Amino acid sequence: MRDLLWTFFVYPIYFLKLIMVELNTLQKHPPLLAIQLQIWGYYFLFYPFLRHTYEKVKSGQDLSELVYGETPISSFQKIIKDLPLSENDRFVDLGCGKGMLAMYMAQVHGIPATGIDIIPTFIKKATQLANRYRIHRAEFKKAPILEADLTKVTIVYLAWTCLTHETRTQLIEKLATELPDGAIVITTTYPLQDPRFTKMGSQTVQFSWSPGTVFMAKLGQT
Numbered sequence: 736m737r738d739l740l741w742t743f744f745v746y747p748i749y750f751l752k753l754i755m756v757e758l759n760t761l762q763k764h765p766p767l768l769a770i771q772l773q774i775w776g777y778y779f780l781f782y783p784f785l786r787h788t789y790e791k792v793k794s795g796q797d798l799s800e801l802v803y804g805e806t807p808i809s810s811f812q813k814i815i816k817d818l819p820l821s822e823n824d825r826f827v828d829l830g831c832g833k834g835m836l837a838m839y840m841a842q843v844h845g846i847p848a849t850g851i852d853i854i855p856t857f858i859k860k861a862t863q864l865a866n867r868y869r870i871h872r873a874e875f876k877k878a879p880i881l882e883a884d885l886t887k888v889t890i891v892y893l894a895w896t897c898l899t900h901e902t903r904t905q906l907i908e909k910l911a912t913e914l915p916d917g918a919i920v921i922t923t924t925y926p927l928q929d930p931r932f933t934k935m936g937s938q939t940v941q942f943s944w945s946p947g948t949v950f951m952a953k954l955g956q957t
């Protein structure tokens with residue numbers, strides 16, 4: 736009964752409110768608003784569910800790890816609000832989906848930002864839009880996240896809610912050994928638990944699927 740209520744009554748209202756908040760947030764950044772509207776239009780009209788399924792199967796990744804959901808920019812702003820951002824930072828969104836977070840970091844904060852995803856259409860469309868709106872500091876790469884180059888990255892966003900325990904363990908090892916000391920890793924749903932990282936805190940924000948927790952950790956002991 737609770738599930739039915741959530742699906743047919745609470746969730747549609749939650750989702751509509753999220754869209755209104757997102758439009759309100761993005762109207763302060765006209766290129767991002769234009770990009771977001773084109774993303775919604777393109778994926779609603781020209782990207783059928785079957786094509787997404789085909790791309791997921793063709794990727795060879797575990798399908799349960801490729802469940803799609805988004806972090807709205809309004810939530811992302813809350814997540815990063817206390818970070819001392821500078822143009823020397825390098826941002827990566829591991830599993831960037833349609834790419835809005837990397838666009839936001841590049842356009843609003845001037846930070847070189849990379850979005851990595853295994854779904855080719857996500858990468859192709861995000862690249863097209865970044866070029867069209869001259870967001871030159873955002874780039875998108877089609878690759879498995881375990882193959883990402885992290886050597887110069889200072890801020891990682893990792894929506895790993897759907898990743899298996901095994902993949903999360905492999906990612907922790909990669910993050911701990913490849914990131915520079917002091918790099919910040921933001922994760923969804925599960926904290927990054929490893930003695931090489933220092934916990935920085937957590938907060939609850941809204942995602943496209945429901946409210947959830949994000950955790951922040953820093954590589955190193957200071």
Ligand SMILES: C[S@@+](CC[C@H](N)C(=O)[O-])C[C@H]1O[C@@H](n2cnc3c(N)ncnc32)[C@H](O)[C@@H]1O
Pocket residue numbers: 796800801802803804805806807828829830831832833836851852853854857878879880881894
């Ligand atoms: C929950 S979505 C998050 C999208 C975006 N980061 C956000 O928060 O709005 C997770 C994304 O990770 C991608 N993904 C999952 N496993 C991956 C892997 N092994 N390699 C590359 N991308 C992956 C999926 O295709 C999906 O687009």
